[in-house]
Amino acid sequence: MDFLRNLGDIGLFIHAMIDAIIFPIPALFSQLSLSALSPDRAIWLATIGFAGCLIGTPIGYGIGKVSGSLVLNKIMKKKWYDSATALFTKHGEAAILVGAFTPIPFKIFTILSGCMNYPLWKLLSYAAIGRAVKFYTVGVLFYVYGRAAENMVDSVLTIILVSVGILIGGVWFTVRMIKNRKKKRSETSVVQPPKDSIDVTAGEE
Template identity: 35%
Template sequence: MSELLHSLEAWIMEFGTIGLFIVSFLESSFFPIPPDVFLLPIAIANPSNAWFLALIVTVGSVLGAILGWWIGKKLGRPILLKFISEEKIQKVEGYFQKYGSMAILVAGFTPIPYKVFTIFSGVTNMKIRVLVFWSIIGRGIRFFLEAALVVTLGAKAMPFIEENFTLITIIGGGILIIAYILYQFVWKKRHK
Protein backbone atom coordinates (compact mmCIF):
# COMPACT_ATOMS: atom_id res chain seq x y z
CA MET A 1 0.00 0.00 0.00
CA SER A 2 2.83 2.37 0.86
CA GLU A 3 4.36 1.81 -2.58
CA LEU A 4 1.03 2.73 -4.19
CA LEU A 5 0.84 5.90 -2.07
CA HIS A 6 4.35 6.94 -3.08
CA SER A 7 3.60 6.34 -6.78
CA LEU A 8 0.35 8.27 -6.49
CA GLU A 9 2.06 11.09 -4.60
CA ALA A 10 4.72 11.33 -7.33
CA TRP A 11 1.95 11.46 -9.96
CA ILE A 12 0.10 14.18 -8.07
CA MET A 13 3.31 16.19 -7.62
CA GLU A 14 3.90 15.90 -11.37
CA PHE A 15 0.40 17.15 -12.18
CA GLY A 16 0.20 19.55 -9.22
CA THR A 17 -3.17 21.03 -8.40
CA ILE A 18 -4.87 19.16 -11.27
CA GLY A 19 -3.73 15.83 -9.78
CA LEU A 20 -4.88 16.92 -6.31
CA PHE A 21 -8.25 17.96 -7.77
CA ILE A 22 -8.66 14.58 -9.53
CA VAL A 23 -7.88 12.59 -6.37
CA SER A 24 -10.31 14.76 -4.37
CA PHE A 25 -13.00 14.31 -7.00
CA LEU A 26 -12.61 10.53 -7.19
CA GLU A 27 -12.34 10.00 -3.42
CA SER A 28 -15.82 11.43 -2.84
CA SER A 29 -17.44 8.76 -4.97
CA PHE A 30 -15.28 5.61 -5.04
CA PHE A 31 -11.50 6.13 -4.60
CA PRO A 32 -10.23 4.68 -1.29
CA ILE A 33 -7.45 7.15 -0.38
CA PRO A 34 -8.48 10.48 1.21
CA PRO A 35 -7.04 13.64 -0.36
CA ASP A 36 -5.57 14.76 2.97
CA VAL A 37 -2.76 12.24 2.46
CA PHE A 38 -1.61 14.38 -0.47
CA LEU A 39 -2.92 17.82 0.52
CA LEU A 40 -0.85 18.04 3.69
CA PRO A 41 2.61 17.25 2.25
CA ILE A 42 1.98 19.42 -0.82
CA ALA A 43 0.77 22.32 1.35
CA ILE A 44 3.70 21.90 3.75
CA ALA A 45 6.10 22.02 0.78
CA ASN A 46 4.54 25.34 -0.25
CA PRO A 47 2.63 26.94 2.68
CA SER A 48 1.87 30.10 0.72
CA ASN A 49 -0.43 27.97 -1.48
CA ALA A 50 -2.16 26.16 1.42
CA TRP A 51 -5.41 28.16 1.18
CA PHE A 52 -5.62 27.73 -2.59
CA LEU A 53 -4.92 23.99 -2.29
CA ALA A 54 -7.67 23.69 0.35
CA LEU A 55 -10.05 25.38 -2.07
CA ILE A 56 -9.05 23.03 -4.92
CA VAL A 57 -9.54 19.96 -2.73
CA THR A 58 -12.89 21.24 -1.41
CA VAL A 59 -14.23 21.99 -4.90
CA GLY A 60 -12.99 18.64 -6.25
CA SER A 61 -14.49 16.80 -3.31
CA VAL A 62 -17.91 18.49 -3.62
CA LEU A 63 -18.04 17.85 -7.37
CA GLY A 64 -17.06 14.23 -6.66
CA ALA A 65 -19.93 14.04 -4.17
CA ILE A 66 -22.28 14.87 -7.04
CA LEU A 67 -20.81 11.90 -8.96
CA GLY A 68 -21.35 9.73 -5.86
CA TRP A 69 -24.95 10.95 -5.69
CA TRP A 70 -25.44 10.06 -9.36
CA ILE A 71 -23.92 6.59 -8.85
CA GLY A 72 -26.27 6.02 -5.93
CA LYS A 73 -29.28 7.27 -7.87
CA LYS A 74 -28.59 5.13 -10.95
CA LEU A 75 -26.94 2.00 -9.53
CA GLY A 76 -27.31 2.02 -5.74
CA ARG A 77 -30.70 0.44 -5.11
CA PRO A 78 -30.30 -2.51 -7.54
CA ILE A 79 -26.90 -3.33 -6.05
CA LEU A 80 -28.15 -2.98 -2.45
CA LEU A 81 -31.08 -5.29 -3.18
CA LYS A 82 -28.60 -8.07 -3.94
CA PHE A 83 -27.30 -7.86 -0.36
CA ILE A 84 -30.19 -6.64 1.81
CA SER A 85 -33.98 -6.63 1.72
CA GLU A 86 -36.12 -3.76 0.45
CA GLU A 87 -37.57 -3.43 3.96
CA LYS A 88 -34.11 -2.78 5.45
CA ILE A 89 -33.27 -0.33 2.67
CA GLN A 90 -36.49 1.58 3.40
CA LYS A 91 -35.68 1.64 7.12
CA VAL A 92 -32.24 3.11 6.46
CA GLU A 93 -33.80 5.53 3.96
CA GLY A 94 -36.12 6.80 6.69
CA TYR A 95 -33.14 7.52 8.94
CA PHE A 96 -31.23 9.09 6.10
CA GLN A 97 -34.15 11.34 5.12
CA LYS A 98 -34.37 12.51 8.73
CA TYR A 99 -30.65 12.80 9.50
CA GLY A 100 -29.02 12.72 6.05
CA SER A 101 -27.95 16.37 6.04
CA MET A 102 -26.18 15.93 9.36
CA ALA A 103 -24.65 12.67 8.14
CA ILE A 104 -23.21 14.41 5.07
CA LEU A 105 -21.86 17.24 7.24
CA VAL A 106 -20.21 14.94 9.79
CA ALA A 107 -18.90 12.45 7.20
CA GLY A 108 -17.46 15.37 5.24
CA PHE A 109 -15.39 16.45 8.22
CA THR A 110 -14.49 13.17 9.94
CA PRO A 111 -12.67 10.07 8.68
CA ILE A 112 -16.02 8.28 8.21
CA PRO A 113 -16.04 7.08 4.57
CA TYR A 114 -17.61 10.11 2.89
CA LYS A 115 -18.22 8.24 -0.37
CA VAL A 116 -20.67 5.88 1.36
CA PHE A 117 -22.83 8.86 2.31
CA THR A 118 -22.61 10.58 -1.06
CA ILE A 119 -23.69 7.38 -2.79
CA PHE A 120 -26.46 6.76 -0.29
CA SER A 121 -27.67 10.34 -0.78
CA GLY A 122 -28.45 9.33 -4.37
CA VAL A 123 -30.10 6.06 -3.32
CA THR A 124 -32.41 8.01 -0.98
CA ASN A 125 -33.12 10.77 -3.53
CA MET A 126 -31.65 13.53 -1.39
CA LYS A 127 -31.97 16.86 -3.15
CA ILE A 128 -28.68 17.64 -4.84
CA ARG A 129 -28.60 21.18 -3.44
CA VAL A 130 -28.82 19.75 0.10
CA LEU A 131 -25.90 17.41 -0.64
CA VAL A 132 -23.84 20.24 -2.14
CA PHE A 133 -24.61 22.70 0.68
CA TRP A 134 -23.64 20.34 3.53
CA SER A 135 -20.69 18.94 1.57
CA ILE A 136 -19.26 22.44 1.07
CA ILE A 137 -19.51 23.10 4.80
CA GLY A 138 -18.17 19.74 6.02
CA ARG A 139 -15.41 19.34 3.45
CA GLY A 140 -14.56 23.04 3.49
CA ILE A 141 -14.09 23.09 7.25
CA ARG A 142 -11.94 19.96 7.11
CA PHE A 143 -9.58 21.08 4.35
CA PHE A 144 -9.38 24.74 5.38
CA LEU A 145 -8.62 23.66 8.97
CA GLU A 146 -5.74 21.60 7.59
CA ALA A 147 -4.56 24.62 5.58
CA ALA A 148 -4.76 26.80 8.70
CA LEU A 149 -2.64 24.28 10.61
CA VAL A 150 -0.06 24.21 7.79
CA VAL A 151 0.08 28.02 7.65
CA THR A 152 0.36 28.24 11.45
CA LEU A 153 2.63 25.28 12.22
CA GLY A 154 4.49 24.72 8.95
CA ALA A 155 6.23 21.32 8.83
CA LYS A 156 5.05 20.63 12.41
CA ALA A 157 1.45 20.44 11.14
CA MET A 158 1.79 16.80 10.04
CA PRO A 159 3.02 15.46 13.41
CA PHE A 160 0.49 17.67 15.22
CA ILE A 161 -2.39 16.23 13.17
CA GLU A 162 -1.10 12.66 13.56
CA GLU A 163 -0.74 13.03 17.35
CA ASN A 164 -4.07 14.82 17.87
CA PHE A 165 -6.17 13.33 15.07
CA THR A 166 -8.70 11.59 17.32
CA LEU A 167 -9.14 14.62 19.55
CA ILE A 168 -9.47 17.00 16.57
CA THR A 169 -12.06 14.70 14.98
CA ILE A 170 -14.11 14.26 18.16
CA ILE A 171 -14.11 17.96 19.05
CA GLY A 172 -14.69 19.08 15.45
CA GLY A 173 -17.42 16.49 14.85
CA GLY A 174 -19.10 17.44 18.14
CA ILE A 175 -19.02 21.14 17.27
CA LEU A 176 -20.48 20.41 13.83
CA ILE A 177 -23.31 18.34 15.31
CA ILE A 178 -24.15 21.07 17.83
CA ALA A 179 -23.98 23.75 15.13
CA TYR A 180 -26.22 21.64 12.87
CA ILE A 181 -28.80 21.15 15.63
CA LEU A 182 -28.78 24.89 16.38
CA TYR A 183 -29.12 25.66 12.67
CA GLN A 184 -32.10 23.31 12.38
CA PHE A 185 -33.71 24.82 15.48
CA VAL A 186 -33.33 28.39 14.18
CA TRP A 187 -34.40 27.36 10.64
CA LYS A 188 -37.59 25.69 11.92
CA LYS A 189 -38.39 28.61 14.21
CA ARG A 190 -38.09 31.13 11.35
CA HIS A 191 -40.18 29.04 8.96
CA LYS A 192 -43.17 28.30 11.22
Protein backbone atom coordinates (compact mmCIF):
# COMPACT_ATOMS: atom_id res chain seq x y z
CA MET A 1 0.00 0.00 0.00
CA ASP A 2 2.80 2.44 0.86
CA PHE A 3 4.52 1.64 -2.42
CA LEU A 4 1.32 2.32 -4.39
CA ARG A 5 0.64 5.58 -2.51
CA ASN A 6 4.14 6.82 -3.27
CA LEU A 7 3.45 6.33 -6.99
CA GLY A 8 0.61 8.85 -6.81
CA ASP A 9 -1.79 8.80 -9.77
CA ILE A 10 -0.06 5.83 -11.37
CA GLY A 11 -0.27 3.93 -8.07
CA LEU A 12 -4.03 4.55 -7.89
CA PHE A 13 -4.45 3.37 -11.48
CA ILE A 14 -2.47 0.19 -10.79
CA HIS A 15 -4.32 -0.41 -7.52
CA ALA A 16 -7.73 -0.02 -9.18
CA MET A 17 -6.69 -2.35 -11.99
CA ILE A 18 -5.38 -5.16 -9.76
CA ASP A 19 -8.33 -4.66 -7.38
CA ALA A 20 -10.48 -6.09 -10.19
CA ILE A 21 -8.07 -8.99 -10.68
CA ILE A 22 -6.60 -10.41 -7.45
CA PHE A 23 -5.44 -7.69 -4.99
CA PRO A 24 -7.13 -8.13 -1.60
CA ILE A 25 -7.31 -4.44 -0.56
CA PRO A 26 -9.95 -2.23 -2.31
CA ALA A 27 -8.70 0.71 -4.41
CA LEU A 28 -10.92 2.96 -2.29
CA PHE A 29 -8.13 3.25 0.28
CA SER A 30 -5.65 4.66 -2.25
CA GLN A 31 -8.31 7.02 -3.59
CA LEU A 32 -9.09 8.31 -0.10
CA SER A 33 -5.42 8.95 0.73
CA LEU A 34 -4.68 10.83 -2.50
CA SER A 35 -7.96 12.78 -2.44
CA ALA A 36 -7.26 13.95 1.12
CA LEU A 37 -3.87 15.27 -0.02
CA SER A 38 -5.27 17.04 -3.12
CA PRO A 39 -9.04 17.65 -2.83
CA ASP A 40 -8.97 19.90 -5.91
CA ARG A 41 -7.90 16.87 -7.98
CA ALA A 42 -10.47 14.49 -6.47
CA ILE A 43 -12.60 14.21 -9.63
CA TRP A 44 -9.50 13.47 -11.73
CA LEU A 45 -8.40 10.83 -9.22
CA ALA A 46 -11.85 9.25 -9.40
CA THR A 47 -11.50 9.09 -13.18
CA ILE A 48 -8.09 7.41 -12.90
CA GLY A 49 -9.46 4.80 -10.49
CA PHE A 50 -12.51 4.21 -12.67
CA ALA A 51 -10.36 3.72 -15.79
CA GLY A 52 -8.00 1.34 -14.00
CA CYS A 53 -10.90 -0.77 -12.78
CA LEU A 54 -12.43 -1.08 -16.25
CA ILE A 55 -9.09 -2.15 -17.72
CA GLY A 56 -8.60 -4.73 -14.96
CA THR A 57 -12.11 -6.18 -15.29
CA PRO A 58 -11.48 -8.17 -18.53
CA ILE A 59 -8.24 -9.52 -17.05
CA GLY A 60 -10.10 -10.83 -13.99
CA TYR A 61 -12.69 -12.25 -16.37
CA GLY A 62 -9.93 -14.03 -18.31
CA ILE A 63 -8.56 -15.56 -15.11
CA GLY A 64 -12.05 -16.85 -14.37
CA LYS A 65 -12.28 -18.39 -17.84
CA VAL A 66 -8.99 -20.24 -17.40
CA SER A 67 -9.03 -21.32 -13.75
CA GLY A 68 -11.82 -19.47 -11.95
CA SER A 69 -12.89 -22.19 -9.54
CA LEU A 70 -9.33 -22.86 -8.40
CA VAL A 71 -8.59 -19.16 -7.79
CA LEU A 72 -11.86 -18.44 -5.99
CA ASN A 73 -11.47 -21.46 -3.73
CA LYS A 74 -8.07 -20.07 -2.73
CA ILE A 75 -9.29 -16.57 -1.87
CA MET A 76 -12.76 -17.41 -0.51
CA LYS A 77 -14.24 -19.71 2.09
CA LYS A 78 -16.19 -22.56 0.51
CA LYS A 79 -19.52 -21.36 1.96
CA TRP A 80 -18.91 -17.87 0.53
CA TYR A 81 -18.02 -19.35 -2.85
CA ASP A 82 -21.17 -21.50 -2.88
CA SER A 83 -23.35 -18.56 -1.82
CA ALA A 84 -21.80 -16.22 -4.39
CA THR A 85 -22.22 -18.84 -7.12
CA ALA A 86 -25.88 -19.39 -6.23
CA LEU A 87 -26.54 -15.63 -6.13
CA PHE A 88 -24.77 -15.09 -9.44
CA THR A 89 -26.59 -17.96 -11.14
CA LYS A 90 -29.99 -16.64 -10.08
CA HIS A 91 -29.40 -12.88 -10.27
CA GLY A 92 -26.32 -12.31 -12.45
CA GLU A 93 -26.90 -8.65 -13.33
CA ALA A 94 -27.96 -7.65 -9.83
CA ALA A 95 -25.01 -9.47 -8.28
CA ILE A 96 -22.53 -7.54 -10.46
CA LEU A 97 -24.20 -4.19 -9.83
CA VAL A 98 -24.26 -4.72 -6.08
CA GLY A 99 -20.70 -6.05 -6.03
CA ALA A 100 -19.44 -3.14 -8.12
CA PHE A 101 -20.17 -0.46 -5.54
CA THR A 102 -20.21 -2.25 -2.20
CA PRO A 103 -17.29 -3.28 0.04
CA ILE A 104 -17.51 -6.83 -1.36
CA PRO A 105 -14.22 -7.48 -3.23
CA PHE A 106 -15.01 -6.78 -6.88
CA LYS A 107 -12.53 -9.37 -8.13
CA ILE A 108 -14.90 -12.09 -6.90
CA PHE A 109 -17.46 -10.97 -9.47
CA THR A 110 -15.02 -10.49 -12.35
CA ILE A 111 -13.51 -13.95 -11.84
CA LEU A 112 -16.89 -15.57 -11.22
CA SER A 113 -18.25 -14.01 -14.43
CA GLY A 114 -15.50 -15.67 -16.45
CA CYS A 115 -15.88 -18.93 -14.58
CA MET A 116 -19.61 -19.07 -15.41
CA ASN A 117 -19.22 -17.82 -19.01
CA TYR A 118 -21.21 -14.67 -18.33
CA PRO A 119 -21.08 -12.29 -21.37
CA LEU A 120 -18.06 -9.98 -21.03
CA TRP A 121 -19.88 -6.98 -22.51
CA LYS A 122 -22.58 -7.28 -19.85
CA LEU A 123 -19.96 -7.52 -17.11
CA LEU A 124 -18.23 -4.37 -18.40
CA SER A 125 -21.54 -2.49 -18.70
CA TYR A 126 -22.73 -3.24 -15.19
CA ALA A 127 -19.25 -2.80 -13.73
CA ALA A 128 -19.03 0.64 -15.36
CA ILE A 129 -22.28 1.74 -13.72
CA GLY A 130 -21.47 0.42 -10.26
CA ARG A 131 -17.83 1.48 -10.15
CA ALA A 132 -18.65 4.95 -11.48
CA VAL A 133 -21.07 5.45 -8.58
CA LYS A 134 -18.43 4.41 -6.06
CA PHE A 135 -15.40 6.29 -7.41
CA TYR A 136 -17.20 9.51 -8.30
CA THR A 137 -19.18 9.69 -5.06
CA VAL A 138 -15.88 9.84 -3.17
CA GLY A 139 -14.41 12.24 -5.74
CA VAL A 140 -17.32 14.68 -5.53
CA LEU A 141 -17.33 14.63 -1.72
CA PHE A 142 -13.65 15.59 -1.55
CA TYR A 143 -13.95 18.13 -4.35
CA VAL A 144 -16.86 19.91 -2.64
CA TYR A 145 -15.93 19.59 1.04
CA GLY A 146 -12.13 19.32 0.83
CA ARG A 147 -10.32 17.45 3.57
CA ALA A 148 -13.42 17.61 5.76
CA ALA A 149 -14.87 14.91 3.50
CA GLU A 150 -12.47 12.43 5.10
CA ASN A 151 -14.73 12.33 8.15
CA MET A 152 -17.87 12.15 6.01
CA VAL A 153 -16.94 9.39 3.59
CA ASP A 154 -17.88 6.43 5.78
CA SER A 155 -21.35 7.66 6.70
CA VAL A 156 -22.25 9.52 3.50
CA LEU A 157 -20.81 6.89 1.18
CA THR A 158 -22.66 4.12 3.00
CA ILE A 159 -25.98 5.99 2.76
CA ILE A 160 -25.49 6.83 -0.93
CA LEU A 161 -24.36 3.34 -1.89
CA VAL A 162 -27.21 1.66 -0.01
CA SER A 163 -29.72 4.08 -1.59
CA VAL A 164 -28.35 3.50 -5.08
CA GLY A 165 -28.27 -0.23 -4.42
CA ILE A 166 -31.96 -0.23 -3.44
CA LEU A 167 -32.84 1.90 -6.47
CA ILE A 168 -30.94 -0.32 -8.91
CA GLY A 169 -32.31 -3.45 -7.27
CA GLY A 170 -35.86 -2.11 -7.56
CA VAL A 171 -35.46 -1.19 -11.22
CA TRP A 172 -33.83 -4.53 -12.02
CA PHE A 173 -36.59 -6.46 -10.21
CA THR A 174 -39.32 -4.49 -12.05
CA VAL A 175 -37.72 -5.06 -15.45
CA ARG A 176 -37.28 -8.73 -14.64
CA MET A 177 -40.96 -9.09 -13.70
CA ILE A 178 -42.09 -7.37 -16.90
CA LYS A 179 -39.89 -9.64 -19.02
CA ASN A 180 -41.20 -12.76 -17.24
CA ARG A 181 -44.82 -11.69 -17.79
CA LYS A 182 -44.21 -11.06 -21.49
CA LYS A 183 -42.49 -14.42 -21.79
CA LYS A 184 -45.43 -16.21 -20.14
CA ARG A 185 -47.93 -14.43 -22.41
CA SER A 186 -45.99 -15.37 -25.55
CA GLU A 187 -45.74 -19.00 -24.40
CA THR A 188 -49.49 -19.08 -23.68
CA SER A 189 -50.36 -17.63 -27.10
CA VAL A 190 -48.20 -20.26 -28.84
CA VAL A 191 -49.74 -23.16 -26.93
CA GLN A 192 -53.36 -21.98 -27.26
CA PRO A 193 -54.35 -20.61 -30.73
CA PRO A 194 -56.99 -17.83 -30.79
CA LYS A 195 -60.64 -18.97 -30.60
CA ASP A 196 -61.55 -17.07 -33.76
CA SER A 197 -59.16 -19.14 -35.86
CA ILE A 198 -60.66 -22.35 -34.46
CA ASP A 199 -64.23 -21.24 -35.25
CA VAL A 200 -63.34 -20.18 -38.79
CA THR A 201 -61.64 -23.50 -39.47
CA ALA A 202 -64.62 -25.37 -38.10
CA GLY A 203 -67.02 -23.36 -40.31
CA GLU A 204 -64.99 -24.07 -43.46
CA GLU A 205 -65.10 -27.77 -42.76
